[in-house]
Amino acid sequence: MTYVIEKRRTQNKGKRAVLKGQFHISTEEPQLQVAEAEEATATASQRPRTTPRLNYRSIIEEIDEESDGEPYDSNLDELAL
Secondary structure: OHHHHHHHHOOOOOOOHHOOOOOOOOHHHHHHHHHHHHHHHHHHOOOOOOOOOOOOOHHHHHHHHHOOOOOOOHHHHHHHH
């Protein structure tokens, strides 16, 4: 069980993985590695999503349009109290 927890917490890519075990990042080599990791992260975040997001505004507008045709029932307000 501890193997799963330890495995889950390890960072494999990104800035933290590059800086792991290094104490001075002011030298040129770690700075270049950090810059490369940040660029890789930036390009990965710019990729298009594989699953489309739901458009909640259009769903809400459809519900509003459907409810506009129905008459308002004042008895519902009395039940809510």
